[in-house]
Amino acid sequence: MKILIVGAGAIGGYFGGRLLEKEEDVTFLVREGKKEKLQQTGLNIHSKHGDLQFSPKLITKNEQSRPFDVVLISTKSYQLANAIEDVQPFVGPETMILPLLNGIAHLQSLTEAFGEENVLGGLCFVESTLAEDGTIVQTSPVHQLIYGERTGEKTERIGKLESAFTGTKAEFIKSDHINQEMWHKYLFITAMSGITSMMETSIGPIRDLETGQRTIQAFLEELTAIMEKMDAPIKPGIAETQLKRINSMGAEMKSSMQRDIEKMQPTEAEHLQGYLLVRAKEMKVAAPVLEIIYTKLKLYEQKINTDLQSE
Structure with missing residues (x-):
């Protein structure tokens, strides 16, 4: 082949x-x-x-x-x-x-x-x-x-x-069941990349805080609600499953988006967080955590674009 x-x-x-x-x-x-x-x-x-x-x-x-x-x-x-x-x-x-x-x-x-x-x-x-x-x-x-x-x-x-x-x-x-597998990965990577990029640290210090743990859980539940409204082929209880997965990862684990930000490179914010935020607005699903994370990422994108233009 x-x-x-x-x-x-x-x-x-x-x-x-x-x-x-x-x-x-x-x-x-x-x-x-x-x-x-x-x-x-x-x-x-x-x-x-x-x-x-x-x-x-x-x-x-x-x-x-x-x-x-x-x-x-x-x-x-x-x-x-x-x-x-x-x-x-x-x-x-x-x-x-x-x-x-x-x-x-x-x-x-x-x-x-x-x-x-x-x-x-x-x-x-x-x-x-x-x-x-x-x-x-x-x-x-x-x-x-x-x-x-x-x-x-x-x-x-x-x-x-x-x-x-x-x-x-x-x-x-x-x-x-590749469609379901892709949606489950989408849920995981959108949450993981969004949380670590917003907090500017690896996953361990975030989840060790009670407030960090609640934020991760709230974000997963929010993303799941959007996907369910979209009739995405996700399993019941997938938010809890992905929370357990995030809590089982090595404390030093970073998302690829976070590593890109550390290198001052573009991110996939529009493709990941942005796409779901657009759909949430269309369907009138509340997404306050997603909006905060997306805002953080957009401000970063504006900064690197400004820096590139000034070079």
Whole structure:
């Protein structure tokens, strides 16, 4: 199976590296500058599950190639429009599009670009980041990629994809309920990223405070109420389940959004918190905690935009 991974960053580079370790046919779609650097350094992964180094196949958007069997997209939401444009030449009528973005809103853009039937459901749980030298540093015990047909069907193509993913030294999990899995991840990441970014600290000090614990719980219940009003396919009691999950995490755990803020980089606030706030207003669902967190994130975005303009 010919697999194209858009970008070679912390997520796509990590799971692509694990597929290369299994000797799957993997190509990375990258920018010219990134291609030159990777040709010099190779793809380097430092992981508690074992270090890897490869000289992978690389392609840029201007190169010619036959359509790929599957395209894995793990960009940030604000990079999605460019990613869709770049990948168009490599997508055929039978190409499966496997997105690993957080949230839900990206599905509309992808189905509009590639067709409803071509887009699978997907998500991942992994703590990885890029070091200054470009090495992918993966630090957590969890390294899961979950995928499946959004219809829940057990199709021939998903069976072929499962065969390609099986035996990889990371957890590639096929789900027959991928829509629900995506919504549950959306709930978790929106709460986790919002709370840690607003409080500007890892999760431990927040939840150790009685007021912090109540704020986390209130935010989860608020987000769940919005999703229920949207008729999202979430399980009863999911807010309590996600609260237990947050309380079981390592005290030093930070969200990727918080790490982006610390690096003065853009965030996915519009894609995560912003999307739900718009829907809450449409449906007249009260969302005071979400409004506070969204306001904090928007002020941050305005600040970095002002700083960039003044440079």
